Amino acid sequence: MDIITITDLSKTFKVPKRKEGLKSAIQSVFRRQYETKHAVKNVTFRVRSGEIVGLLGPNGAGKSTIIKALTGILSPTSGEIRVLGFEPFSQRKDYVRHIGALFGQKSQLWWDIPPADSFTLSQHLYEIPKQEFERRKNDLVEKLGIQDIIHKPARNLSLGERMKCEFVMALLHRPKLVFLDEPTIGLDVFAKQAIREFITYTNKEYGTTYILTTHDMDDIEHLAHRVIVISGGEKVFDDSFAALRKIAGVTKHVRVVTQKKVVLPKKGVRGVMHISPYEAQFVLDREILGIRDLVKAIAQKTEIIDLTITDPPVETIIAQLYQAKA
Amino acid sequence: MKHWLRIEAVCASLAIRSRMAYRLDFSLSFIGMFLAHLALPIYIVLLYGVSAGFGEWSIGDMLLLTGTIQLARGATSMIMSGLIWHTNERVQQGTFDLLLLAPVNALGHLLNRSIDFEDSGLFLSGMLVFIIAVVISGITWWQALLLALLASFAIMFFASLYILFAAITVRYISTLRLFEFQDIAAQYAQFPLHIYPSLLATLFITLIPLAVVGYIPVGVVTGHLPMIMLGSLIFPVLFLGFSVWYWHNTLTHYTSAGG
């Protein structure tokens, strides 16, 4: 069953035009000139109940704007949005009761008091009976392993700890559908891992549908059933992660530091850049050579001192998507 | 309304707990506010004692005028004074969006979230100034009660200003300077209307209904003005209607911030 249908969504912003120089600065006081910024252009997609859908795209692609339109914060310039039978912007007050939302860079918690106190606001906003509220809170808090953390003032928490508390805040009213805008931004690997596990758990246990934005390929790989790639306000891809991999390739960026002179295998390695005789940077094609085999091949010749493997940036993937289309 | 009051109570308790994190700051600003406003009637007695009042208006009447204004301002501040700086902060940090995720009226919730107890000092001193004025002016307690009831129109006027300025803040990502207009308005309202040129006086009854804040209620209760002047109390009601409309209009044009 589709719970979200977006048809031809566009959103434009009027932004004041700024030119340099004193003269135009003075002019702009009297007659401001505006230009139109197309943040989202004719985006269409559907989401079924129980899905985890990832919106992937570089900074400024239009992901947050789509989330804001979906959560009823922004009105669409044109196009139609239906979520859970509501039109989010015009029916905001009734609609938002059924959804949860979390913005990685904006906090719902009260800064100077413990999150446990902040949670009581949700209890009353959503009119959750006291016992039920305690039950849900304990369940979420336990699952995230933050029993002690919720009693410290929010301002003393690490970003990862705080983000876990934000999740509790966003889920206390048991929304069927949850929007996450960059939920893993700035987190260390452990916190990321914990949050991914939590999302998967609530998705399985309660059938919670998730729409999340990210520019982290790992999030998509580990979480999303489906990935929608957004670039320049447009939808450029909408399919499974496996399908994305097929088109965009299965590459990793590798940097290796060795004891003696580094010797790289010929197959599966390209774009090699020797920073020094003992340090190299290159792109690994995992379809040809696995990470295990790569490490083995290098370690046969010399000892590995340091090794970093990262995903290619989203921009690279998008470039490959455009290439594949052409 | 019941739901709103419950949330207001929860937010009040959370706000107090937040404030308690900075206990000293809290009590100092409370006392400071209280003393500053208590000084007003003393100022008036000194000033008008020397200048012999304003025509028919005696020092007692002038004190009533100040008392009514302070009472109304204090009452309005109790729930609204945090509105502008809170809105300003949210707009600047981009967290105004989050407010719209609450399944309640946005303005109502903004009021919930901006509650700030510093101004209970203003309310207490407002009450005190009012009582002092009633005693000195020698009006009956019935007249005083009527005056307090009429002060609700003044509350409407001040509330409208807060709402209007909060909306302007959201629309134009503006400055906290707007807040000062409220003080300026109260200062202009502190004088009997007949000292202003007639054009300004008309303006202060209609478009910017400053006169209803003190001059008209006090004038009618003390017999300086005819009862019919109470008809002008329609203007603060209209003014409130306009501010609320402007607020809603602002939300329909809300663009959030980039990022």
Ligand SMILES: Nc1ncnc2c1ncn2[C@@H]1O[C@H](COP(=O)(O)OP(=O)(O)O)[C@@H](O)[C@H]1O
């Ligand atoms: N309120 C706004 N006013 C003007 N421009 C905006 C506003 N919000 C977003 N934009 C612009 O729209 C584009 C998309 O922004 P956004 O949706 O935040 O991207 P993303 O979340 O993918 O990084 C960007 O170019 C951004 O500068």
Ligand SMILES: [Mg+2]
């Ligand atoms: Mg964003």
